[in-house]
Every structure is written in structure tokens, then in C-alpha cells.
Amino acid sequence: MATSNSNYGGGEIKVLEGLEPVRKRPGMYIGTTSAAGLHHLVWEIVDNSVDEAMAGFCTKIAVTVHPDGSVSVEDNGRGIPVEKHPQKKIPTLEVVLTILHAGGKFDNAAYKVSGGLHGVGISVVNALSSRLVATVKRDGGIYQMEFSRGKVTSKMKKIGSSKATGTTVTFWPDETIFETTSFSYDTLHDRLQETAFLNKNLKIVLTDERELTPRVDEFCYSGGIIDFVKFLNAEKTILPNCQRSIVYIEGSSDPGEPVHRKGDVEVALQWNAGYSETVMSFANDIYTEEGGMHLEGFRTALTKTINDYARSKKLLKDKDPNLTGDDVREGLTAVISVKLPDPQFEGQTKSKLGSSYMRSLTNRVVSQGLSDYLEEHPNQAKEIFKKASSAARGRLAAQKARQATRRKGLLESAALPGKLADCSVRDPSMTELFIVEGDSAGGSAKDGRRRDIQAILPLRGKILNVERVGDHRAFSSESIQSLITAIGTGVTNNTGDGGDFDITKARYHKIIIMTDADVDGAHIRILLMTFFYKYMRPLIDAGYVYSACPPIFGVKVGKRVHYVYPASKTSEETLLARAIDKHVPLDAEGKKRKYSVQRYKGLGEMDPQQLADTTMDPKTRILQRITIEDGQKAALSVSRLMGTQVEYRRDYIERHAKDARFLDI
Numbered sequence: 303m304a305t306s307n308s309n310y311g312g313g314e315i316k317v318l319e320g321l322e323p324v325r326k327r328p329g330m331y332i333g334t335t336s337a338a339g340l341h342h343l344v345w346e347i348v349d350n351s352v353d354e355a356m357a358g359f360c361t362k363i364a365v366t367v368h369p370d371g372s373v374s375v376e377d378n379g380r381g382i383p384v385e386k387h388p389q390k391k392i393p394t395l396e397v398v399l400t401i402l403h404a405g406g407k408f409d410n411a412a413y414k415v416s417g418g419l420h421g422v423g424i425s426v427v428n429a430l431s432s433r434l435v436a437t438v439k440r441d442g443g444i445y446q447m448e449f450s451r452g453k454v455t456s457k458m459k460k461i462g463s464s465k466a467t468g469t470t471v472t473f474w475p476d477e478t479i480f481e482t483t484s485f486s487y488d489t490l491h492d493r494l495q496e497t498a499f500l501n502k503n504l505k506i507v508l509t510d511e512r513e514l515t516p517r518v519d520e521f522c523y524s525g526g527i528i529d530f531v532k533f534l535n536a537e538k539t540i541l542p543n544c545q546r547s548i549v550y551i552e553g554s555s556d557p558g559e560p561v562h563r564k565g566d567v568e569v570a571l572q573w574n575a576g577y578s579e580t581v582m583s584f585a586n587d588i589y590t591e592e593g594g595m596h597l598e599g600f601r602t603a604l605t606k607t608i609n610d611y612a613r614s615k616k617l618l619k620d621k622d623p624n625l626t627g628d629d630v631r632e633g634l635t636a637v638i639s640v641k642l643p644d645p646q647f648e649g650q651t652k653s654k655l656g657s658s659y660m661r662s663l664t665n666r667v668v669s670q671g672l673s674d675y676l677e678e679h680p681n682q683a684k685e686i687f688k689k690a691s692s693a694a695r696g697r698l699a700a701q702k703a704r705q706a707t708r709r710k711g712l713l714e715s716a717a718l719p720g721k722l723a724d725c726s727v728r729d730p731s732m733t734e735l736f737i738v739e740g741d742s743a744g745g746s747a748k749d750g751r752r753r754d755i756q757a758i759l760p761l762r763g764k765i766l767n768v769e770r771v772g773d774h775r776a777f778s779s780e781s782i783q784s785l786i787t788a789i790g791t792g793v794t795n796n797t798g799d800g801g802d803f804d805i806t807k808a809r810y811h812k813i814i815i816m817t818d819a820d821v822d823g824a825h826i827r828i829l830l831m832t833f834f835y836k837y838m839r840p841l842i843d844a845g846y847v848y849s850a851c852p853p854i855f856g857v858k859v860g861k862r863v864h865y866v867y868p869a870s871k872t873s874e875e876t877l878l879a880r881a882i883d884k885h886v887p888l889d890a891e892g893k894k895r896k897y898s899v900q901r902y903k904g905l906g907e908m909d910p911q912q913l914a915d916t917t918m919d920p921k922t923r924i925l926q927r928i929t930i931e932d933g934q935k936a937a938l939s940v941s942r943l944m945g946t947q948v949e950y951r952r953d954y955i956e957r958h959a960k961d962a963r964f965l966d967i
Contacts, residue, residue, distance in 0.1 A: 321400065321429035321452035328479055331426045340480050341489050343430065346423035347375040347471050352497060352587055354379030355504045356641070360468075365494060366509040367485050368472075372433075376470040381440030384458065393458045395438060395447055399428045400454065424471065428452050430480075431473040439464045451476060487517065495521045499533070500587050500639055502526035527570040527637040534582075534635045538574035541633070541685045548572045551671030555663055562644050563659045567667040569600065571636035573689055577696075577772050578836075579631040583638040585645050585655045592648075594655030596640045599664030605630050607672045608690060617687050625690045632693035640664065699774030719784035723748045723758040734812040735759060735788060736850070736918070739826050742906030743913075747816065750910030750918055757810065759788050765829050768836050782833065789813065793837040805840050813841065814925065816850040816917060818904040819868055831928060842928055851924040852908075852917045856900040857881050865916050867924060 324331050332339040332346075344365065354360035360379035367373050383394040390397050402425055428434050429452035438445045444464050448456035475483045487510050498506045498521035505522040523529040531548050551569045583590045583597045590597070605627045612618040612625070640663075646656040676683040718724060721744070725733050735757045738744045744760025751758060765781045776782055777793075786793060790809040792802035815830050817823035827849060834847050841847050855866035855878050864885040866877050878899065886897045902908060908916070917923050 321402065321425060324402070324426050324429035325451065325479070328430055332430070335480050337482055337486065337489075340475055340482060341485065341493070343427045343473065343475060344373055344375065344485070344490065345493065346427050347473075348494070348497065349587070350424060351375060351377035351379060351469070352501060352504075355501050356587070360504070362505045362507070364507045364509070365490065366511060367487070367490070368511050370474070371483055371485075372472055372474045373485060374470060374472040376468065378466065378468040381438045381467045382436070382469050384438055384440055384443075384445045393445075393447070395436060395445065395458055396454060399425055399434070399436060399447070399449060400452060401425060425452070427471070427473055430476050432476045432478075434471065434473040437461075437470040437472075439466050439468050491519055495519075496530075496589070497521075497587060499523050499527060499530035499637075500584055527568060527639055530637045531570045531572050531635055534580055534637075535572055535574055538576055538635070541573045541575060541682075541689055543681045543685050544573060547679065547682050549672065549675050551668055551675070553663075553667030553671065565640055565642035565657075565660055565663050567596070567660075567664050568639045568641075569636065569664075569668055569671070571634060573686055574633045574635060575689075576633050576770075577693075578769060579633070580635045581631065581638070582636070583640075583655075585640050585647070585657075585660075586642065587639075588647075590647075590653060590655050592654035594648075595658055595661040596638055596655055596664045599661040600636070600638050600668050601627055601631070602661075603665045603668035604672065607669050607676070608686065611673065611676045611683060612687050615683075617684070625694055626697065629693040629697060630686075630690045632696075633689055638664070693772075696772040696774045700772070700777050702774075719759065719788055721760050721784070722788050723751075725752075725757045726754050730808055731811050733757065733810045734814060735810040736814050736816045737761060737785070737830060738816045738905065739763075739818065739823065740906065743816070743818075743904065746906060746908060746910050746913045747918065750912075750914035752918075756918065757788075759784065761785075761826075764826050765833060767829055768833050776833075776837075785833065786837075789838070789841075791838060791841065794839060803838065803840060805844060808841065808846065811846055812848060813846055814848045814850050815928075816852070816905065819852050819854045820903060823904075834928070835930075839930075842930055845927055845929075847928040848925045849928060850917050851926060852905055852913075853902055855881065856902065856912070857885055858898045858900070859886055859895065863912075 328335055328339065332342040348363060348365065351360055351363045354377060355363070360377045362378050364376045365373065366376075382398055385394060386392065387394045387397045390401070428449050432450060433455075434449045436447050436449075442463060442465065443460045444462035445458055446456075446461050447454070447458040477483050487508075490508055494506050494508050498504055503522065503524055505520065508519045508521075510517040525532070528548050528550055549569075549571045552567065554566045555564045581597070581600075583593055583600070585594070585596060605625065608630045609618065609624045618624070640655075640660055642657060642660060644657075648654045648656055676686075721741075723744075727733055733755050736747055736751070736759070738747050738758060738760050740762070741760050744758055747758045747760075761781050761784070763781075765785075766776055766779050768776045768782070777786075788809070790807045791804055792807070794803040813834075815827050817826045831847075831849075834842055851867055853865035853867050854874055857864045857866065857878075864881060866874075866881045868874075869877060882894070882897065882899075886894045889895050900907075905913060905917070915922055
């Protein structure tokens with residue numbers, strides 16, 4: 303029987319004013335309070351400067367990370383207006399920084415094209431900063447205003463004169479809001495470089511003053527997205543006859559179209575000899591990770607145009623089936639950039655473009671441009687067709703391998719891999735699958751597990767690097783077939799026939815990669831993560847994939863063993879010394895009591911009870927959830943670090959060698 307609360311009345315209804323909603327629920331505005339959300343603050347300010355550039359008023363943006371952890375974004379645009387706002391009767395600068403949904407982007411008067419739509423960007427940054435200083439050069443003067451957590455602490459005042467124009471925003475992220483307030487130079491570098499690619503001739507300078515010698519990178523590309531594709535393909539083997547040929551297509555809506563249906567389309571594409579596609583789509587410079595209408599239009603046009611060309615040149619016979627979209631996109635690197643006055647995105651994070659007319663516009667522009675290119679470049683056209691035909695043959699072989707795996711799955715338990723030690727519970731929300739390297743560790747894991755909820759799948763050696771082989775080779779691998787069958791979901795549509803992935807068929811809701819804490823173990827772990835990323839990414843997105851963290855040392859004092867686990871950016875010597883200092887007591891003479899240290903070079907060196915206590919027991923183990931915070935960066939990293947070319951891997955190792963830990967040399 304329901305009961306009423308006699309105290310529930312109007313006074314119980316909370317009204318959050320000003321920027322209070324942002325501080326109360328920051329995730330609604332920036333997605334997360336993790337490192338991704340922290341960097342989102344920089345993107346919000348940079349996007350405003352880029353809007354000035356797209357409007358033709360800004361040629362340079364400078365982003366500086368200061369030693370005190372603050373960040374400045376400076377541009378030479380028109381400067382945020384400083385005169386009194388006609389409605390609010392306070393400086394417009396204050397309106398922009400303290401009121402949600404206040405901006406110049408709700409119509410096309412100030413900005414014909416803009417990435418910021420909701421007018422919440424810079425005010426959200428202000429709300430989530432312990433301090434923010436805005437400096438504006440405009441109307442012959444220099445004006446400054448200060449804020450703290452969204453509230454004015456120093457009213458706007460004129461501090462000097464200047465003939466220049468522009469805006470500088472310096473902010474200190476609020477430590478009470480964010481999990482970390484340390485900005486990653488690499489994250490800033492990659493995003494700002496991308497922004498420079500998308501805005502031809504815009505100069506962007508990134509400076510990190512936290513180092514003894516400030517680190518400075520400058521980005522400016524006269525070729526725009528053509529240079530972007532060159533950069534993405536720099537470490538890849540380009541198809542014969544296509545090395546110097548990047549297909550560039552541009553076009554606009556018809557002059558007679560109404561304003562709300564106008565748009566510009568720009569596409570650059572080139573094929574390489576690899577098996578993966580790298581297609582990046584942008585709308586008003588915003589990366590649309592989930593694609594949208596412009597990507598749909600591009601894909602439809604690409605597939606139809608190549609098939610039409612192949613038919614017209616008799617490369618495809620009458621009895622031959624058409625090439626599929628996955629066939630023509632194998633090895634493709636492409637950048638799609640559209641500009642439109644009133645884009646409709648899904649949510650503030652803007653991950654998918656919903657403006658339906660951009661599908662037909664992009665389709666028309668790409669169809670015409672690609673058709674012209676193929677007719678004018680017959681040698682390149684033949685290479686593109688040969689690549690797609692090879693992909694089609696591989697797709698058919700992959701289908702056969704997958705069908706064999708699928709047929710096994712229909713037999714359920716009878717078809718489960720022979721080495722799988724399954725659990726007895728059938729509720730997947732309660733069960734765990736440990737993927738372990740080798741029979742030795744598998745034996746210890748089987749003996750130390752909870753048989754009701756924990757399953758063990760030992761793998762022999764290292765699985766294939768699926769980024770470097772075709773789908774047919776991947777699905778012919780016994781180890782990969784075992785993984786697919788044991789997990790039960792099927793695989794995603796990277797394979798050309800639509801895929802059969804169904805997350806509701808997952809047999810376990812925790813899939814735990816358990817490898818040795820050494821170089822080989824790390825390699826096996828990254829190979830498995832690459833497999834999950836390419837063929838079962840929804841499992842990662844759902845939070846089902848984990849990495850176990852086995853200890854590297856055991857410090858035995860008396861009958862008790864204290865375990866030492868890896869820690870980021872800390873050497874094993876330091877970790878061991880800290881553990882000894884913490885756990886080994888002093889005797890009467892002030893000396894350390896007797897103790898022993900065991901170095902665990904592999905999981906197989908632990909007995910079942912040790913393995914259970916340190917790595918498998920839900921009460922005592924440490925697990926790392928595998929997550930994807932930046933889909934674009936993840937795609938590039940997988941392609942570069944796991945792909946066919948060694949140059950990027952070599953450069954990466956040289957750049958990060960000082961951070962390496964736990965090397966057995």
C-alpha cells in the first residue's frame with residue numbers, strides 16, 4: 303500500500319539557476335568527468351575559435367598548457383562582443399560566459415556555418431573551472447573579466463588599448479569535478495592537428511610549458527583534407543598507380559535551394575593494400591564518430607559508382623554479382639567533410655549527423671566526382687577494381703569459415719571448444735570467461751576458479767594479428783574460432799556479409815584477458831584486444847571486456863604473502879621497495895625482519911590458490927575494464943600500431959621507450 307509524504311510540497315522542488323545545473327550534472331554537458339571530459343573543455347573553446355575561422359575572421363589559434371595546470375586558448379578573430387547586451391543590460395561577454403544557450407549561432411546572422419549549436423560550450427567551461435579569465439581585444443580596447451565556478455569574481459574592465467582583435471580564454475579545471483586535471487599533450491596534439499587539416503591554411507600552435515624546455519608544435523596545411531589522407535596513409539602501402547593520386551571531390555547544393563537545405567561537401571580518398579577501412583566523417587569540423595546522413599550518402603555513392611563503372615567497362619560480367627560496400631571499402635582511407643548552416647546532431651556530443659538532405663547532397667556530389675575520376679584515370683580505376691574483387695573473394699572465403707563456426711554454435715555445448723572449462727551457471731550476467739595463455743596457466747586457473755561462475759579458455763601461443771590479415775584467414779584460425787564459439791555472440795559486420803553479432807547471445811558478461819605480466823603477456827593482450835575491437839567492439843562498448851592484473855612480486859613475511867601489482871609509470875624496483883618498506887616490520891635492533899621475495903614471471907608459476915587470491919577472486923583481484931574514450935583515436939592507433947607498416951611502430955617505441963616497464967632483458 304502506497305503512503306504519501308505529508309512534507310512533500312512546493313518547497314521540495316529544487317530550482318537550479320544559472321550554471322548550477324552544469325555543476326550538478328556535468329556529464330549531461332560534457333559526457334564524462336574523466337580525462338575525455340577534461341579535454342572536452344579545450345575543444346569547446348577551440349571550436350568557438352574555429353567558427354571564427356570558418357566565418358573568415360580568424361587565421362591563427364594558439365593553445366598553451368601552463369605550468370600551473372591551466373590552459374589558454376587565444377585567437378585573432380573578431381573578439382566576443384563587450385557592449386551591453388540589449389536584453390540583459392550587462393556586458394555581452396558576461397552573458398556568453400554565464401548564461402546557458404546564449405550565443406551567436408542560433409541563426410545565420412553571425413555565423414553561416416558553425417560547430418557550436420546549443421550555446422552551452424564556453425559557459426559550461428566556465429561552470430566547471432575553479433577560475434577562468436577572459437580577455438578580449440575589440441573596438442580599439444583590451445577588456446578583461448574573471449570568474450570562479452561560473453560566477454563573476456571581477457567585473458569587466460578595460461585594461462589597455464589595441465588595434466588588434468581576438469579572444470583569449472584561460473581556465474583552471476575544477477579539481478572537485480574532474481577525476482584528473484592533467485592534460486595529455488598527445489591528446490591535444492592529435493585533435494588540434496586534425497582541426498588544422500580540416501581548415502585549410504588555418505595556423506594552430508600548441509605549446510606545453512610544463513616541461514623545462516617548452517614543447518611547441520605548429521600545424522598549418524595548404525592541402526586541407528588531401529594532406530589529411532596523405533597523413534593517414536603515410537605508413538601504408540598504396541595501391542600500384544595510386545601512390546600520387548588522391549581522389550578529391552567537392553561540390554555544393556544548388557543555388558536555388560533554401561538556406562536551411564544548403565551545404566558544401568568535400569571528400570578525399572585513397573586506397574591502400576591493407577584490409578581495414580579508415581573513413582572519417584566530419585560535419586562543421588565536428589568528428590561524427592557514429593557517422594550519419596553524410597556518411598550514408600558517401601557509402602551508397604561509392605558502391606554504386608564503382609559497380610556502374612565496372613559494368614560499363616566489362617570488368618564485371620553480366621553473370622557476376624555486384625561488389626558489396628565492404629568490398630569497395632577494403633583498404634580505403636577517406637575523409638568526408640561537410641559544412642551546413644543548421645546541422646541536426648543527436649545530442650550535445652554531436653556524434654551523428656541527422657540532417658537528412660545531406661545524404662542526397664553527398665550522394666550526388668560523390669557520384670559525379672568519382673565517376674569523372676574513374677573515367678579520366680583508367681589505370682587507377684583498374685587497380686581499385688582489382689582490390690575490391692580480391693576483397694570479394696576473401697569475403698566469400700570468410701563467409702564459409704564463419705558458417706562453419708556458426709554451425710558449431712548451433713550445437714551449443716557439444717560444439718564448445720574442447721579446451722574450454724565451462725561454468726555451471728547459465729545466467730550470463732553472473733558468469734565470467736578467463737582467456738589465459740598456455741596450458742600451464744590454464745591448469746592453475748581451472749583448479750583455482752569458482753566452477754559455478756568462472757569459465758577458463760586456454761589459448762595456445764599468440765592469436766593472429768587480425769589487423770594484418772584478411773577476414774578469411776582470421777576465421778580459419780582455430781584459436782579465433784574457439785573464441786567466437788565460446789563467447790557466442792558471432793562477429794560484427796567488418797566481414798562483408800552484414801555480420802551476425804548479437805550481444806544478447808553473449809554467454810558471459812565478463813570476458814577477462816589473463817596474461818603474464820611481461821612483454822609476451824602484453825603482446826598477447828594487445829592481440830586479443832585488437833580482435834575484440836575489430837570483430838566484437840559492442841562487447842567493449844557494453845563494458846564486458848576486462849584485463850586481469852596479476853602481481854609481479856610476492857613478499858613473504860612469516861606465513862603471510864603480500865602481493866605487489868604493476869602501477870602506471872612506476873618501475874618494479876620502486877614498487878618492490880615500497881612494499882618491503884610497508885609490510886616488513888623492524889626487529890628490536892631496528893633492522894628489517896626476515897622476509898623472502900618471489901618474482902612471478904608467469905601465471906604458471908603460481909599455485910591455484912595464489913592465482914585465485916590475486917587474480918580471480920572477485921573480492922581481492924584487480925581488473926581493468928577495456929574502454930574506448932575516443933573512437934577516432936582508437937581507430938588510428940589500431941591501424942598504425944597493429945597494421946602492416948613498421949615505421950609508425952618504430953617511431954612510437956622510440957618516443958615512449960623511457961616509459962617502458964617490466965622488461966625481461
